[in-house]
Amino acid sequence: MLNIRKTRLMTKLAIYEEGSGKEDIRLSKYYKSDYVRFQILKTILAVTFGYLLVLALVVLYKSEYLIAQAVTLDYHAIGITVLVGYIILLTIYIVGTIIGYSIKYDLSRGKLTKYFRMLKVMRKIYREEEALQSESDDGQEQ
Amino acid sequence: MIKILELRSLLRAYYQKFQMIVDPICKFVLAFVTLRMINSALAYEARLEKTVVVLLVSLLCAFTPPSILVLFAMIFSILHVWAVSKLMALIVFVVFIILYCFFLRFTPQYGYAVVAIPILYTINVPYLVPILLGLMANPITMLPSACGVVVYYMFDIIKKHTIANTSLTMDDVLPLYTEVYEDIVNHKEILVVALVFALVIITVYTVRRLKMEYASEIAVLAGAVVNVFGFLICDLKFEVAGEIGRMILGTLLSVVLAFIVLFFMRVFDYTAVENVQFEDDDYYYYVKAVPKIEIGLQDRKIKHINEKSSLVEDEDEDDYEEILDEETGEVIFRPKNGSKAGSQVHRQTGSRAFIPAQFRRLREDLSSAVMSHGQKGRDELDAYEAEKRNAKAYERGEETEYLNEDDLMRMDERAHRTEQRDKEQSLEQEGK
Numbered sequence A: 001m002l003n004i005r006k007t008r009l010m011t012k013l014a015i016y017e018e019g020s021g022k023e024d025i026r027l028s029k030y031y032k033s034d035y036v037r038f039q040i041l042k043t044i045l046a047v048t049f050g051y052l053l054v055l056a057l058v059v060l061y062k063s064e065y066l067i068a069q070a071v072t073l074d075y076h077a078i079g080i081t082v083l084v085g086y087i088i089l090l091t092i093y094i095v096g097t098i099i100g101y102s103i104k105y106d107l108s109r110g111k112l113t114k115y116f117r118m119l120k121v122m123r124k125i126y127r128e129e130e131a132l133q134s135e136s137d138d139g140q141e142q
Numbered sequence B: 001m002i003k004i005l006e007l008r009s010l011l012r013a014y015y016q017k018f019q020m021i022v023d024p025i026c027k028f029v030l031a032f033v034t035l036r037m038i039n040s041a042l043a044y045e046a047r048l049e050k051t052v053v054v055l056l057v058s059l060l061c062a063f064t065p066p067s068i069l070v071l072f073a074m075i076f077s078i079l080h081v082w083a084v085s086k087l088m089a090l091i092v093f094v095v096f097i098i099l100y101c102f103f104l105r106f107t108p109q110y111g112y113a114v115v116a117i118p119i120l121y122t123i124n125v126p127y128l129v130p131i132l133l134g135l136m137a138n139p140i141t142m143l144p145s146a147c148g149v150v151v152y153y154m155f156d157i158i159k160k161h162t163i164a165n166t167s168l169t170m171d172d173v174l175p176l177y178t179e180v181y182e183d184i185v186n187h188k189e190i191l192v193v194a195l196v197f198a199l200v201i202i203t204v205y206t207v208r209r210l211k212m213e214y215a216s217e218i219a220v221l222a223g224a225v226v227n228v229f230g231f232l233i234c235d236l237k238f239e240v241a242g243e244i245g246r247m248i249l250g251t252l253l254s255v256v257l258a259f260i261v262l263f264f265m266r267v268f269d270y271t272a273v274e275n276v277q278f279e280d281d282d283y284y285y286y287v288k289a290v291p292k293i294e295i296g297l298q299d300r301k302i303k304h305i306n307e308k309s310s311l312v313e314d315e316d317e318d319d320y321e322e323i324l325d326e327e328t329g330e331v332i333f334r335p336k337n338g339s340k341a342g343s344q345v346h347r348q349t350g351s352r353a354f355i356p357a358q359f360r361r362l363r364e365d366l367s368s369a370v371m372s373h374g375q376k377g378r379d380e381l382d383a384y385e386a387e388k389r390n391a392k393a394y395e396r397g398e399e400t401e402y403l404n405e406d407d408l409m410r411m412d413e414r415a416h417r418t419e420q421r422d423k424e425q426s427l428e429q430e431g432k
Helices: A004-018 A023-029 A032-061 A063-068 A075-141 B002-042 B050-064 B066-083 B086-102 B112-120 B128-136 B140-162 B170-186 B190-208 B215-238 B243-268 B356-372 B374-395 B405-431
Strands: B274-279 B284-288 B320-324 B329-333
Touching: A004 A023, A004 A075, A004 B274, A004 B284, A023 A075, A032 A063, A032 A075, A032 B086, B002 B050, B002 B112, B002 B243, B050 B066, B066 B086, B066 B112, B066 B140, B086 B140, B112 B140, B112 B170, B112 B215, B112 B284, B128 B190, B128 B215, B128 B243, B140 B170, B140 B190, B190 B215, B190 B284, B215 B243, B215 B356
Parallel strands: none
Antiparallel strands: B274 B284, B320 B329
């Protein structure tokens, strides 16, 4: 026999799991600190890569000047400017990442509690079904 | 207003029904228009402009997630630039990657804003994008909108310079690049426009979330006002006064479009039918979950109170009112005041042609009921009258509630009761 109540609940669970819940369930595997740290790592990589590309574009633009002045350039000053720029950019991005992904994690937790509540009800239904099953089995044996 | 709401309910119902067809068609049209616009804006590569290519790619986009369309739009634009200058194409590619690393990485789901802003610039309504982002998403979308602005201005500048240098050799490439670079870096407008868009997004988002009536509508208007003022300052600062009229017109058009989108957003929001599959120990389930929505369509019934022009020729039953003769307990027909029928009082004699057999029996049943139970009988008589009216309307071909399931059941019940009573009576007589 189909259990309508169970089917309804399972449908709701499946819709959540396949839709907005996909990301939430993925996040549920991490602790908050681990998740945020992982995101910071990814941000650092992305920002470094992006910054290098920007530098490449700037170098290409100034290539004629750079080649012409290659000997007399103050590499120390250039290096410091580039590094300071990089550190400032990275700090901004890391702070943004911490705030943004913490909020995201907390929000997903909120949604997950609802999901887990539904799972609990589901477990209860399964227990009821099992109890019924064993009762009917007992009846048959007798 | 009611008409609009009804239209919305109707659209919603149809959308739920034909969602499987409507969604890919919408995506196909969107992809087709987007690619055609890119082709007309950067018409360098003739092979990409072939309708077959555009159609095929659009078809692919129809059945894939929206991010694929964004990808194809980028590929198309890069390939167009590739046809003129390979280095420029490479640089465009690098810029896309930079934009991804710095901005789009955080909001990949809003990547379409990057495509939408340059596309809508060509028809002068880019202001629609920040308004809609504010309505539907959150302030983080100011990142993709900024990317969209950058992409638009970048291609605008590249176009200007490649048109100026039609004869491109490898030696010309580097100067071309430095020109483009300088132009982009010195183009302060990019920053200001991105800032105005960000402000519009924040304004719309903040107002939309206020707890008041028509918050979304007011948010659109507030966004438009911020947009107009922002661009006024921008235009005056960069002394492009000629653009002001166009900008205001574009904003107005954007507001109108935003209202239309808002209307449809409420239609399609939460109305999507979900098709899910899952299993338990005993079954596989393929469930189609249809969200419950109230369809506010009015169930209209037109009652013509004084419509009898065609029926007054003969003596009609409507000209008589049916009353109960208290003394005899008989039902009699008395002419109504002002009707054309004569003043003769009709005693109830047999059945009228239009009354179905069940009713005849019912009437007999009723007259005896009236005799035996005073008030109760009268109530039943009222019910009977209503049924009779329905029967008549049914004969005239009007829509009535005549003979719905309940009525039929009631009739059956009554018939059954009469039968039983008849039996009892006959048994009693036999006993006597």
